Amino acid sequence: MQKSFNIKGRLVNCEIKRSRRRTVALYVHPDKSVEIRMPLLFSVDEIEPFLIKHSRWLFNRLDLPEKKPIEPKKFVSGELHYFLGKQYPIEIVASDKNSVVFDNEKIVIRHRVTKTPSRQVHLSESLSSSKSKSVSSSDLLDRWYLEQAKRVFQEISIPLIEQMKKYNVAPKSFAIKKMKTRWGSCSSKGNINLNLHLIKLPEQCIKEVILHELCHLVYFNHSKEFYALMTAEMPDWKVWKKELKFL
Structure with missing residues (x-):
């Protein structure tokens, strides 16, 4: 269902969908279309107050400049x-x-x-x-990146694993994968995945990501305690985390 709302003097067109979810969810898609998913018993009359409450977030998302599409690599000499x-x-x-x-x-x-x-x-x-x-050429370069990642990630992770032993934790396994939205992940069983694209970043960025996942072995969340542990083990981690956004 499509419906328009006047939110603080600004007309916002929304696609409204009902679902079995328990809470209301608000989405702003890359094309700037707005979608609301709400519980079956949630009244349409409650949508406008909800949008007003979250108007700052909504307008910030709507006003973000559109990202320029990244041109695919051509894999020609000189690139x-x-x-x-x-x-x-x-x-x-x-x-x-x-x-x-x-x-x-x-x-x-x-x-x-x-x-x-x-x-x-x-x-x-x-x-x-x-x-x-x-x-x-793309496949050959990816194979080479993987070889380098195995070597570099191991060189960086070994001292970090040793460093974290004082907390009585150790990863169960490491794996390297191509991931679209995350630099790394850690499962509740201690299996750590690292993004292959990390090999394109400075070594300190790689160190920050690996340490981040190792810290999840101590705190399986993003609590204050988790970030305090990050700071204790790598005081300048925030500097290198910012660099992760360039890729």
């Missing part, structure tokens, strides 16, 4: 990609095997080439318009 907080150009070259090499100045993505009976060299699909099954 910049992040690694440990710095940008490096990639260079795509032909080789006898698929591999990625980092020389502290650039990231070289090597693609295996094949030869036809006429001895002409043909590059794989990612370097030409051929439709043959091959590994893309």
